[in-house]
Amino acid sequence: MTLTPFGTRLRAAMDSRGPLCVGIDPHAALLAQWGLKDDIAGLERFSRTVVEALAESVAVFKPQAAFFERFGSKGVAVLEQTVADARAAGTLVVMDAKRGDIGSTMAAYASAFLDPASPLFSDALTVSPYLGYGSLAPAVELARESGAGLFVLALTSNPEGAEVQRAVREDGRSIGATMLAHLAAENAGASPMGSFGAVVGATLGDLSSFDLDINGPLLAPGIGAQGATAADLPAVFGKAVRNVVPNVSRGVLKHGPDVSALRDSARRFADEIREAVSA
Numbered sequence: 001m002t003l004t005p006f007g008t009r010l011r012a013a014m015d016s017r018g019p020l021c022v023g024i025d026p027h028a029a030l031l032a033q034w035g036l037k038d039d040i041a042g043l044e045r046f047s048r049t050v051v052e053a054l055a056e057s058v059a060v061f062k063p064q065a066a067f068f069e070r071f072g073s074k075g076v077a078v079l080e081q082t083v084a085d086a087r088a089a090g091t092l093v094v095m096d097a098k099r100g101d102i103g104s105t106m107a108a109y110a111s112a113f114l115d116p117a118s119p120l121f122s123d124a125l126t127v128s129p130y131l132g133y134g135s136l137a138p139a140v141e142l143a144r145e146s147g148a149g150l151f152v153l154a155l156t157s158n159p160e161g162a163e164v165q166r167a168v169r170e171d172g173r174s175i176g177a178t179m180l181a182h183l184a185a186e187n188a189g190a191s192p193m194g195s196f197g198a199v200v201g202a203t204l205g206d207l208s209s210f211d212l213d214i215n216g217p218l219l220a221p222g223i224g225a226q227g228a229t230a231a232d233l234p235a236v237f238g239k240a241v242r243n244v245v246p247n248v249s250r251g252v253l254k255h256g257p258d259v260s261a262l263r264d265s266a267r268r269f270a271d272e273i274r275e276a277v278s279a
């Protein structure tokens, strides 16, 4: 089965729903705050509530796999159901599993998340290129084949990322800039945009020294709990802001379990983003 390329599907979703991506991050502290137990039933209720509240309004959900994996196989079953429910409701799913390995093993990670026959098949997957961008080739190949996408960690939102990502190579280019250049090459010629995105934190301040014009999506975590705001987006991303998919997890999720409070919060973020991006 081959889907329409992820970049095309994402652009359509961004145009019709706005670009907001809500993270499904069932932190133990959030389960407690929602009055749920830190167990499978709590995890299941949390995830179902987020999908029911927001599946019709947001472009993308990004479930964070670790919060499900910590419950073992039953947690992974909830993750599968969450992905299936979200996709059945017409919302794109970016699986945040941050996979990255030597090529032969990367092929197995790719088939786990990017093969349409897999129970965990998602529209896109977050991947780490720090075993070398080339080690991601099996994932790039399978994504092209199935119509899925990737988000490659380029400039992450956390302060610790700089020691790797801003390190400068012999050719004078930073590692982060090199990842962006690889993605631009991957997306060359794609229209309306390619399926190979970069993760670039909204927390990073002025990024005008980086070429963010990769003809692909820029997943931008950091709004809300990590301190960035929607109003920061134009200053951080410049002209590339049109391709930004801002992610908010705790900033929205803390308003649950009340469905209308979750919806109001996501709507507020979406409005702020629209205002900032169109200004």
Ligand SMILES: O=C(O)c1cc(=O)[nH]c(=O)n1[C@@H]1O[C@H](COP(=O)(O)O)[C@@H](O)[C@H]1O
Residues within 6 Å of the ligand: 023, 025, 062, 064, 096, 098, 126, 155, 156, 157, 158, 199, 200, 201, 221, 222, 223, 224, 225, 226, 247, 248, 249, 250, 251
């Ligand atoms: O790949 C990611 O999604 C990611 C990359 C990054 O640089 N920073 C980052 O925060 N994330 C993820 O984005 C989400 C941010 O969550 P909040 O800080 O609660 O909005 C978490 O699931 C992080 O794992």
